[in-house]
Amino acid sequence: MTEGVQVSGSLRTRLAITLTGGAAVLAVLLFIVVRNYAAQIAQQGQDSILSASVTSILDAAVIRDGVVEIDFPYASFSMLSTPMDDRIFYAIYQDDTLLSGYGDLPRTSGTATRAYQGSPVRLVTASRVLIGANVRTRISVTVAQTQDALSGTLSRISRNVALFGAGFFALATLLSIWATATTIEPLKRLTTSVTRRGPQDLSPVAKPVPLEMVPLVASLNSLMARLGQSLKQSEDFIAEAAHRVRTPLATVRSYAEATLQRVDREENRQALRSMIRAIDESSRAAGQLLDHAMITFRADHLERDDLDLVDLLRELVLRLTPVAEMKDIDLHLQADGPVIINGDPILLQNALRNLIDNALKYAPGESVITIRVDAQPRVQVEIRDQGPGFPPDEIDGLTGRFSRGRNAAGTIGSGLGLTIAQDVAAAHGGTLALSNLPEGGACVTFSL
Amino acid sequence: MRYLFSVILCLWPLWTMAQDWEDRQVFQGTDASRTLRILSSTDTSFFEPIIASFLAKTPELSVEYLVIGTAEIDQRFRQAPDRYDVVISSAMDLQLKLANDGFARRLGGVAHPDWAQWRESLFAFTSEPAAIVVNRAAFEGQALPRTRQELIQALRARPDVFRGRLGTYDVRDSGLGYLFATQDARASETYWRLMEVMGSLGTRLYCCSGDMIDDLSDGTIAVAYNVLGSYASARQQTDGRIAVILPSDFPTTMMRTGFVSSQAQHPQDAARFVRHLISLQSDPVSKDSLPLPPLSTDSAGQSAIALEPALLTYLDGLKRQTFIKEWVSAIVQP
Ligand SMILES: Nc1ncnc2c1ncn2[C@@H]1O[C@H](COP(=O)(O)OP(=O)(O)OP(=O)(O)O)[C@@H](O)[C@H]1O
Ligand SMILES: [Mg+2]
Numbered sequence: 001m002t003e004g005v006q007v008s009g010s011l012r013t014r015l016a017i018t019l020t021g022g023a024a025v026l027a028v029l030l031f032i033v034v035r036n037y038a039a040q041i042a043q044q045g046q047d048s049i050l051s052a053s054v055t056s057i058l059d060a061a062v063i064r065d066g067v068v069e070i071d072f073p074y075a076s077f078s079m080l081s082t083p084m085d086d087r088i089f090y091a092i093y094q095d096d097t098l099l100s101g102y103g104d105l106p107r108t109s110g111t112a113t114r115a116y117q118g119s120p121v122r123l124v125t126a127s128r129v130l131i132g133a134n135v136r137t138r139i140s141v142t143v144a145q146t147q148d149a150l151s152g153t154l155s156r157i158s159r160n161v162a163l164f165g166a167g168f169f170a171l172a173t174l175l176s177i178w179a180t181a182t183t184i185e186p187l188k189r190l191t192t193s194v195t196r197r198g199p200q201d202l203s204p205v206a207k208p209v210p211l212e213m214v215p216l217v218a219s220l221n222s223l224m225a226r227l228g229q230s231l232k233q234s235e236d237f238i239a240e241a242a243h244r245v246r247t248p249l250a251t252v253r254s255y256a257e258a259t260l261q262r263v264d265r266e267e268n269r270q271a272l273r274s275m276i277r278a279i280d281e282s283s284r285a286a287g288q289l290l291d292h293a294m295i296t297f298r299a300d301h302l303e304r305d306d307l308d309l310v311d312l313l314r315e316l317v318l319r320l321t322p323v324a325e326m327k328d329i330d331l332h333l334q335a336d337g338p339v340i341i342n343g344d345p346i347l348l349q350n351a352l353r354n355l356i357d358n359a360l361k362y363a364p365g366e367s368v369i370t371i372r373v374d375a376q377p378r379v380q381v382e383i384r385d386q387g388p389g390f391p392p393d394e395i396d397g398l399t400g401r402f403s404r405g406r407n408a409a410g411t412i413g414s415g416l417g418l419t420i421a422q423d424v425a426a427a428h429g430g431t432l433a434l435s436n437l438p439e440g441g442a443c444v445t446f447s448l
Numbered sequence: 449m450r451y452l453f454s455v456i457l458c459l460w461p462l463w464t465m466a467q468d469w470e471d472r473q474v475f476q477g478t479d480a481s482r483t484l485r486i487l488s489s490t491d492t493s494f495f496e497p498i499i500a501s502f503l504a505k506t507p508e509l510s511v512e513y514l515v516i517g518t519a520e521i522d523q524r525f526r527q528a529p530d531r532y533d534v535v536i537s538s539a540m541d542l543q544l545k546l547a548n549d550g551f552a553r554r555l556g557g558v559a560h561p562d563w564a565q566w567r568e569s570l571f572a573f574t575s576e577p578a579a580i581v582v583n584r585a586a587f588e589g590q591a592l593p594r595t596r597q598e599l600i601q602a603l604r605a606r607p608d609v610f611r612g613r614l615g616t617y618d619v620r621d622s623g624l625g626y627l628f629a630t631q632d633a634r635a636s637e638t639y640w641r642l643m644e645v646m647g648s649l650g651t652r653l654y655c656c657s658g659d660m661i662d663d664l665s666d667g668t669i670a671v672a673y674n675v676l677g678s679y680a681s682a683r684q685q686t687d688g689r690i691a692v693i694l695p696s697d698f699p700t701t702m703m704r705t706g707f708v709s710s711q712a713q714h715p716q717d718a719a720r721f722v723r724h725l726i727s728l729q730s731d732p733v734s735k736d737s738l739p740l741p742p743l744s745t746d747s748a749g750q751s752a753i754a755l756e757p758a759l760l761t762y763l764d765g766l767k768r769q770t771f772i773k774e775w776v777s778a779i780v781q782p
Contacts, residue, residue, distance in 0.1 A: 070766045074634055078758030085567040087548045088757040100765035117550050
């Protein structure tokens with residue numbers, strides 16, 4: 001089915017990669033943005049507490065008798081307690097001299113992060129001018145805190161956000177798989193509906209398709225319409241041609257026959273016989289062609305009817321009896337009772353006539369042709385003769401168009417009989433099987 | 449006892465000789481190859497059974513137990529943190545500052561309540577309230593005061609009985625005394641009124657709870673304020689002359705804490721010792737067999753002074769200056 005088609009990538013893969021790739025990028029972006037945002041907020045929280053601590057110390061600064069006193073509240077430091085027991089450091093400067101605290105604490109302004117005693121600390125510094133009786137001095141306070149609780153919070157947030165991102169990605173992947181499948185689905189449906197069609201079915205796709213597929217389906221429909229059109233035209237042409245050939249041929253044959261009666265010289269009679277034979281040959285071919293074209297045409301839209309197969313065969317046998325009697329052949333119809341099927345009577349008749357016709361043609365005189373109809377296990381008609389059977393090496397190709405066996409050398413025929421029978425069987429969903437009987441003779445099984 | 453410990457009286461390197469200790473004892477393990485040096489403010493007698501049970505488990509160690517005051521511990525340890533493996537002190541503020549300044553080693557996986565530890569490096573192992581201890585004779589026929597307020601009233605009611613017969617820590621010398629005083633001052637204004645009253649009657653200042661209790665017993669003083677309850681209760685059992693009162697208005701409860709030096713010579717052994725100490729002190733079974741009061745489990749440390757960096761507040765130079773100035777002006781009256 002797919003051989004000869006050039007493949008360039010897969011829509012499904014491309015769609016899936018685009019969707020999941022997009023989801024992955026989004027997930028990573030989400031992680032980075034949320035994490036940074038959380039980090040910022042957490043840092044702001046620490047900064048504001050540190051600022052509050054600094055402010056409460058600065059507020060406690062007073063000048064008493066020209067000496068700076070800072071009786072800062074217990075809360076200045078107790079507000080800095082964290083669940084991770086972060087370490088705190090502070091330094092209080094009057095102008096540039098250390099009043100108390102950690103003298104080696106880095107001096108910064110505003111907020112900053114520095115390494116101190118081997119770990120990163122956040123420092124907040126603020127200052128205030130004190131004015132005494134005759135002094136004017138600047139007190140600056142730095143409070144610093146390690147970032148254990150902060151980094152604990154951050155890593156917890158990171159883990160949660162990472163989990164969230166991974167969940168988002170997994171969900172998006174599932175969703176993209178589902179979306180891809182549903183997007184591809186109509187394409188698949190169209191493919192199966194086109195693939196499942198019989199070889200003759202050129203009807204337009206009738207089921208609704210998604211908007212994007214409309215141009216494709218429309219051009220497919222129009223292609224099939226044109227194809228059907230041209231097929232029909234050629235069939236019509238053949239039928240017309242065959243018809244046109246057959247009528248004059250019949251006239252020519254009757255003239256030739258009449259002339260044969262009147263001609264006495266042996267060589268002339270011989271020539272006339274060859275002529276009649278050629279005419280028969282052509283007319284048979286034209287007839288078969290016509291039938292074949294008709295069958296090809298009707299195969300698409302069978303005119304089904306409930307009919308009794310046995311009845312149909314009985315009628316056929318009756319009609320062919322004169323021909324059989326000429327060869328002293330006994331046509332033997334075997335059936336256990338009526339076999340009712342639903343089918344196109346004209347086609348079935350045509351097919352079965354061709355099969356019986358073959359048996360009559362290739363079996364020797366004074367023999368028996370058995371036509372057996374079975375309803376179980378499946379409906380089938382079996383036609384056996386006592387002739388030479390099919391040439392074993394050619395048996396597989398005999399159903400092909402215009403294909404004739406070696407044994408058919410002397411008989412008139414076009415090689416379309418089995419083709420017609422097989423096409424009719426196929427149009428009814430059945431098969432045609434050729435075999436040779438062990439006791440000699442051909443056996444054709446036409447099953448529906 | 450299955451093992452033997454003895455006091456070694458032999459020559460030690462010069463630096464140990466150069467330092468004078470309140471007490472210094474070596475507990476020899478039966479199979480000792482290393483010596484754990486413990487710097488402590490707690491009297492040896494309180495720690496003897498703990499060290500003994502530790503050595504029973506780890507005979508390959510000896511323990512050198514060095515006793516000195518809390519303020520001294522802070523000074524000596526800061527100078528040479530590599531000389532000591534474990535530091536034990538009742539001055540929570542100084543201990544916390546040491547831990548805050550990076551002198552304490554973090555011990556992972558110690559199952560200890562949050563309120564009784566700081567940074568997994570400083571561990572509390574006792575709960576000891578500050579008590580009012582009185583000489584019963586001085587309150588003959590009088591109700592014993594139950595709160596600071598009642599104590600103030602009692603002092604005011606009979607100033608002649610109490611004049612010159614009051615005692616408390618000298619907060620300038622004693623780290624623990626300073627801790628109790630600052631926490632009291634933080635809790636209530638009553639503290640300052642009490643100090644004023646005590647100051648007006650004349651108060652003796654002490655370095656240690658032991659001395660105060662001694663003077664109470666023989667009647668030199670009638671009331672001691674902010675005595676370590678654990679010491680006083682131990683004495684009360686053998687000495688009927690004193691009574692221990694835990695003030696019911698607000699309790700000030702100290703927790704003894706210990707940590708492993710960040711530069712310990714034997715950090716693993718030191719950690720083992722601290723774990724052993726904690727588990728003994730938190731175990732309700734060993735409660736009665738050990739002389740040290742256990743870590744209280746009921747109150748979940750509610751009433752105890754919180755182990756938090758706020759303890760640094762009163763260690764601040766400016767704060768200390770201000771506080772001492774106020775305290776001195778209250779209690780040391782001409
Ligand atoms: N009953 C049979 N016994 C032996 N050979 C047969 C029999 N039926 C068919 N054949 C062989 O199969 C060939 C194909 O048969 P088919 O009916 O298609 O063509 P045909 O009989 O030659 O021509 P026509 O189109 O006129 O029927 C025959 O030429 C013949 O060789
Ligand atoms: Mg035929």
